[in-house]
Amino acid sequence: MSAFEHLLHGFGIASQWSNLLVAAIGAFIGTLVGMLPGLGPINGVAILLPLAYAMKLPPETALILLAAVYMGCEYGGRISSILLNVPGDAGAIMTAIDGYPMARKGLAGVALSISAWSSFVGSVIATLGLVIFAPVLADWAVAFGPAEYCALMIFAIACLAGMVGDKPVRTLLAALIGLTLATVGVDANSGVYRFTFDNVHLSDGIQFIVVVIGFFSVSELMLMLEQHTETGQQLVKNTGRMMFNAREAAQTWWCTVRSSVIGFFVGVLPGAGATIASAITYVTEKRIYGSNGTFGHGDIRGVAAPEAANNASATGSFVPMLTLGVPGSGTTAVMMGALTLYNITPGPMLFTQQPDIVWGLIASLFIGNVMLLVLNIPLVNLFARALSTPMWMLVPAIAAISAIGVYAVHATTFDLVLMTVLGVFGYILRKMDFPMSALILGFVLGEMLEQNLRRALSISNGDVAVLWSSPISAGLLLASGTMLIAPFLVRRLRGVRRQVA
Amino acid sequence: MNSDRVFAIAWLLLSAAAAWVATGFTAEFSYEPVGPRAFPLLLCVLMALCSIWLLVFPGPKVAWPQRGGAFRLAIMVAALLAYALVFQWLGFAIATALLTIVLGRLFGGGWMACVATGALMGISLFFLFDRWLEVTLPIGTLIEGLL
Numbered sequence: 199m200s201a202f203e204h205l206l207h208g209f210g211i212a213s214q215w216s217n218l219l220v221a222a223i224g225a226f227i228g229t230l231v232g233m234l235p236g237l238g239p240i241n242g243v244a245i246l247l248p249l250a251y252a253m254k255l256p257p258e259t260a261l262i263l264l265a266a267v268y269m270g271c272e273y274g275g276r277i278s279s280i281l282l283n284v285p286g287d288a289g290a291i292m293t294a295i296d297g298y299p300m301a302r303k304g305l306a307g308v309a310l311s312i313s314a315w316s317s318f319v320g321s322v323i324a325t326l327g328l329v330i331f332a333p334v335l336a337d338w339a340v341a342f343g344p345a346e347y348c349a350l351m352i353f354a355i356a357c358l359a360g361m362v363g364d365k366p367v368r369t370l371l372a373a374l375i376g377l378t379l380a381t382v383g384v385d386a387n388s389g390v391y392r393f394t395f396d397n398v399h400l401s402d403g404i405q406f407i408v409v410v411i412g413f414f415s416v417s418e419l420m421l422m423l424e425q426h427t428e429t430g431q432q433l434v435k436n437t438g439r440m441m442f443n444a445r446e447a448a449q450t451w452w453c454t455v456r457s458s459v460i461g462f463f464v465g466v467l468p469g470a471g472a473t474i475a476s477a478i479t480y481v482t483e484k485r486i487y488g489s490n491g492t493f494g495h496g497d498i499r500g501v502a503a504p505e506a507a508n509n510a511s512a513t514g515s516f517v518p519m520l521t522l523g524v525p526g527s528g529t530t531a532v533m534m535g536a537l538t539l540y541n542i543t544p545g546p547m548l549f550t551q552q553p554d555i556v557w558g559l560i561a562s563l564f565i566g567n568v569m570l571l572v573l574n575i576p577l578v579n580l581f582a583r584a585l586s587t588p589m590w591m592l593v594p595a596i597a598a599i600s601a602i603g604v605y606a607v608h609a610t611t612f613d614l615v616l617m618t619v620l621g622v623f624g625y626i627l628r629k630m631d632f633p634m635s636a637l638i639l640g641f642v643l644g645e646m647l648e649q650n651l652r653r654a655l656s657i658s659n660g661d662v663a664v665l666w667s668s669p670i671s672a673g674l675l676l677a678s679g680t681m682l683i684a685p686f687l688v689r690r691l692r693g694v695r696r697q698v699a
Numbered sequence: 700m701n702s703d704r705v706f707a708i709a710w711l712l713l714s715a716a717a718a719w720v721a722t723g724f725t726a727e728f729s730y731e732p733v734g735p736r737a738f739p740l741l742l743c744v745l746m747a748l749c750s751i752w753l754l755v756f757p758g759p760k761v762a763w764p765q766r767g768g769a770f771r772l773a774i775m776v777a778a779l780l781a782y783a784l785v786f787q788w789l790g791f792a793i794a795t796a797l798l799t800i801v802l803g804r805l806f807g808g809g810w811m812a813c814v815a816t817g818a819l820m821g822i823s824l825f826f827l828f829d830r831w832l833e834v835t836l837p838i839g840t841l842i843e844g845l846l
Contacts, residue, residue, distance in 0.1 A: 252832075254833075367752045374746045374749065375746070378739065378743075387731065388729065390726050392721070393717070393739075416779065423775055590804075590806035590807055591816055594803055594816070595824075597779065597798060597802060598820060598824055601783075602834060602836065605837075615783045621776075630761055651738065652731055
């Protein structure tokens with residue numbers, strides 16, 4: 199079957215009424231979660247994942263829900279960026295730079311509608327990219343053996359360490375902590391209990407959901423409490439004209455398309471996510487238009503570009519997750535964990551073994567984005583009103599829903615206590631600038647990395663050279679090394695140049 | 700002292716302890732060249748190396764919350780722990796109502812508003828999830844005893 203036939207089949211699955219309903223609910227919740235400052239896609243997906251699992255949704259429906267939430271967050275983040283000058287999630291930081299000045303000029307409605315439109319264009323272009331590139335990549339990756347897989351996972355972690363920029367050691371340590379947490383529990387190969395300290399609740403490992411909720415929900419609530427102040431930012435109430443006109447659409451068209459393509463490829467790279475994509479495209483567009491633009495003072499292209507990019511990169515990050523089983527972002531790491539809850543192993547075989555899930559998900563991205571466009575242009579005022587929900591109502595609701603999700607998995611008090619403990623630990627790590635996305639990536643990849651490492655060494659009878667003997671694994675390991683060393687070299691070079699100057 | 704250094708020392712000790720525990724991971728029967736011990740040990744060594752790096756090159760100072768802020772955080776954590784412990788005993792609805800009151804007050808809600816929200820949230824979330832979405836939540840052994 200060609201990709202086109204697969205896609206048609208996917209539309210068949212995505213348009214079942216239950217999947218349509220779930221996509222609509224996900225899109226709505228996603229926009230809401232994305233809009234609320236502090237809560238981003240990873241929190242939204244983390245909080246909804248256990249609920250989807252507890253409600254016994256079939257895997258493709260659960261994934262459609264989570265994907266819709268993810269996309270919705272990328273749309274929603276812009277609302278508070280524009281109206282409040284407080285980015286709703288990390289991907290929308292750049293949107294505030296020009297979005298808020300536009301709102302102050304009485305153009306909030308235009309900024310909101312053009313950014314919804316460019317989000318939509320970004321998502322659609324990136325979903326087309328997903329349809330074209332993903333099957334090719336999966337075909338290629340089917341030939342991967344355990345050694346290549348090890349190299350690939352090391353590459354993903356190294357990418358994250360290199361990309362997150364100025365703190366490679368912290369990123370590495372965070373990933374290692376995640377990997378170590380994943381070793382807790384009974385070892386599948388030998389039956390040996392590791393780091394369980396004779397606790398029954400730990401014998402099959404620390405639950406993925408407990409880790410995710412602890413690190414992303416509880417620690418987030420603690421950060422919210424710390425940053426909580428009585429006087430909030432002033433919400434721009436006067437939104438003015440709600441729809442962009444043809445001239446504005448034409449003005450932003452090419453910069454939207456350009457940013458979408460860049461965003462997609464940045465998203466495909468493991469480790470680089472929406473935040474980096476929107477920053478790169480904003481800077482690129484600013485450079486392209488130079489003195490012809492009013493970037494920083496309410497340029498409409500400064501709103502369109504980062505919004506197209508963050509949606510495109512979110513969609514792009516599905517590519518490594520679906521084809522290689524190695525997530526491209528923290529949020530897709532959580533979604534990959536969702537698949538493993540259903541005993542589905544992500545990887546290149548997913549395309550042949552679970553076409554319903556893969557193509558249903560891809561088709562639902564098209565459908566979900568249409569829903570999001572509808573939600574985000576005519577109904578944006580409704581969402582904006584939700585921004586005035588007081589924190590004292592919001593925080594207990596998040597806490598209770600998080601607890602429901604954790605409790606739903608095993609119905610034990612132990613998991614709730616562990617959730618709180620991990621939350622405090624996560625708070626400390628986040629205060630000290632350890633990237634949580636690396637930790638969760640490590641946790642998700644931990645078991646796979648160890649299994650593949652051991653399998654590779656079993657095949658070679660203990661000869662370590664097997665790990666870098668094939669050109670693919672050697673290339674990936676070399677690239678990983680470069681990723682880790684490059685930031686140091688760049689900094690060193692810059693230092694030298696400064697001294698010379 | 701710089702908090703990076705404190706963390707690095709703590710993590711170094713923890714890695715050493717974990718490595719010591721990990722040396723005991725031996726399988727009685729082994730079919731493979733790499734047993735259950737190697738990977739955790741490797742991770743401990745790498746974590747120790749990262750910790751030493753942080754010890755030598757610590758980052759900038761971390762702005763930890765001041766006394767009042769830390770106190771409020773401690774209340775929040777205590778409330779969440781208490782919530783976990785009474786979850787099955789008081790049941791979801793009552794426990795959630797109490798949690799809502801404490802957290803709501805921490806975030807500046809009025810007494811009456813928090814109590815009303817708490818009651819509403821406990822009951823509505825219970826019905827939404829337990830009855831409608833079929834996510835089983837505890838009714839509470841205390842309440843079951845009374846009934």
